[in-house]
Amino acid sequence: MSGDTYRSLLQSIGAGSYVQESSSDEDLQQQLEAFASKCAGKACERIRQAAVASKHEPGIPFGLWLQEREENQATARQVLNVLKLPVSQNATKTDKELWDGLWQVSREENAWKILHDMVPRVPLSDMAERAGTCTAVGRFEEVASLIEQSSHILVLTGAGISASCGIKTYRDNDGFYASIAKEFGLSDPEQVNDIRTFRKDPLPWFKHIKGIVPDKRAPRGPSLTHQFIRALEVRGKLLRQYTQNIDTLEIAAGISHVTFCHGSFASATCVKCGFHMTDGTQVNATIADGKVPYCEQCADGVMKPDVVLFNEPMPAGVLDGIEQHTGDADLLLVLGTSLAVTPCSLIPALVGLGDAPRVLINAELAGRDSDFEHFLKGPSDVTVQRLLDALDWHLGDKASAVEGE
Numbered sequence: 001m002s003g004d005t006y007r008s009l010l011q012s013i014g015a016g017s018y019v020q021e022s023s024s025d026e027d028l029q030q031q032l033e034a035f036a037s038k039c040a041g042k043a044c045e046r047i048r049q050a051a052v053a054s055k056h057e058p059g060i061p062f063g064l065w066l067q068e069r070e071e072n073q074a075t076a077r078q079v080l081n082v083l084k085l086p087v088s089q090n091a092t093k094t095d096k097e098l099w100d101g102l103w104q105v106s107r108e109e110n111a112w113k114i115l116h117d118m119v120p121r122v123p124l125s126d127m128a129e130r131a132g133t134c135t136a137v138g139r140f141e142e143v144a145s146l147i148e149q150s151s152h153i154l155v156l157t158g159a160g161i162s163a164s165c166g167i168k169t170y171r172d173n174d175g176f177y178a179s180i181a182k183e184f185g186l187s188d189p190e191q192v193n194d195i196r197t198f199r200k201d202p203l204p205w206f207k208h209i210k211g212i213v214p215d216k217r218a219p220r221g222p223s224l225t226h227q228f229i230r231a232l233e234v235r236g237k238l239l240r241q242y243t244q245n246i247d248t249l250e251i252a253a254g255i256s257h258v259t260f261c262h263g264s265f266a267s268a269t270c271v272k273c274g275f276h277m278t279d280g281t282q283v284n285a286t287i288a289d290g291k292v293p294y295c296e297q298c299a300d301g302v303m304k305p306d307v308v309l310f311n312e313p314m315p316a317g318v319l320d321g322i323e324q325h326t327g328d329a330d331l332l333l334v335l336g337t338s339l340a341v342t343p344c345s346l347i348p349a350l351v352g353l354g355d356a357p358r359v360l361i362n363a364e365l366a367g368r369d370s371d372f373e374h375f376l377k378g379p380s381d382v383t384v385q386r387l388l389d390a391l392d393w394h395l396g397d398k399a400s401a402v403e404g405e
């Protein structure tokens with residue numbers, strides 16, 4: 001650290017009067033160390049508190065402060081409370097998952113600012129009240145006019161936009177998960193989706209995804225919401241769609257500017273020898289038949305669709321893409337997601353660093369209160385139809401057809 005940093009740290013904790021113009025770097029360092037030891041493991045927290053009181057950003061990295069909290073054996077919920085971040089929305093998460101989320105934020109250069117922007121400014125109750133009035137026609141027209149004016153629309157989607165295609169959302173499938181876990185003797189339903197479980201026995205996961213896997217013999221059509229996103233693309237308004245879905249209905253809808261954040265069933269890879277199939281159709285058909293797909297190269301390895309399971313890395317480019325596109329967007333539309341999974345759950349806050357309006361179209365409130373300026377409550381297809389009416393856009397019956405181009 002430089003002498004200037006010691007000086008500004010001492011000033012930020014209210015010890016500025018002890019800083020002499022003539023103080024050497026060594027003196028300043030000693031004063032800071034004395035302060036740190038006196039605070040018995042709370043030096044970083046003192047600095048944060050002083051910064052909050054003076055409405056400044058703490059002069060230390062968020063990761064350093066977090067490390068101190070961890071060393072003091074704070075729980076993640078205590079940390080979130082201190083930061084004034086809502087704990088209730090994370091009720092189903094384990095402490096470890098919450099800690100993982102905090103460490104992930106700590107890797108961002110502007111972590112303090114991201115966290116500051118996540119603090120709810122509108123009480124949840126007010127937002128819920130607003131939700132009741134959001135279904136008024138005026139709100140649809142307001143959002144429709146935002147769409148009309150925008151040319152770099154960032155779209156984030158989740159399982160809710162495929163619900164009308166007959167695919168259950170994660171939430172709606174909760175009980176199914178638990179029953180599979182029980183059937184295969186797994187202690188936690190989440191283990192069904194874990195790569196470590198899959199490597200030992202792929203059957204729990206194959207059974208779970210039978211209701212999502214695309215089957216060429218009984219193809220599903222995309223929903224009106226998928227078609228609407230395609231219509232944005234055809235009209236040159238779609239910057240990018242980030243989907244958490246794995247069902248590939250974006251491809252069926254003809255959307256090309258799309259990132260599959262959790263991978264998809266479009267391709268498959270052997271978990272043993274790494275043999276890669278760019279076309280997952282055959283593998284998917286075998287899974288849909290209730291059988292295990294084996295590798296045609298090494299013969300005894302299991303072919304896994306390129307869907308990201310827990311404890312697997314994100315597909316390359318997702319994080320960089322999010323960073324770039326959240327900065328370039330002039331409007332954010334978030335549809336059919338509970339916003340419970342990072343990194344996509346951070347997208348509204350990242351867009352919020354700029355001034356693009358943010359719209360949530362969902363069956364229920366999701367995310368943090370500070371995440372959205374507009375909320376259109378209800379099934380996404382119903383909301384989308386009203387937006388289409390307000391925009392006077394007409395979609396053809398077929399997935400990719402857009403009339404009036």
Ligand code: NAD
Pocket residue numbers: 157158159160161162163164167168169170171172212244245246247248262335336337338339340341361362363364366378379380381
């Ligand atoms: P989620 O199940 O956690 O949340 C779905 C959200 O959509 C909820 O907030 C729900 O209220 C809302 N919703 C339900 N029906 C809706 C409708 N008709 N219109 C609008 N909103 C509706 O889903 P998630 O946030 O996408 O995260 C779940 C995880 O599970 C993801 O990782 C995803 O890959 C995986 N998943 C994918 C699929 C799929 O590909 N179709 C299906 C189930 C689960």
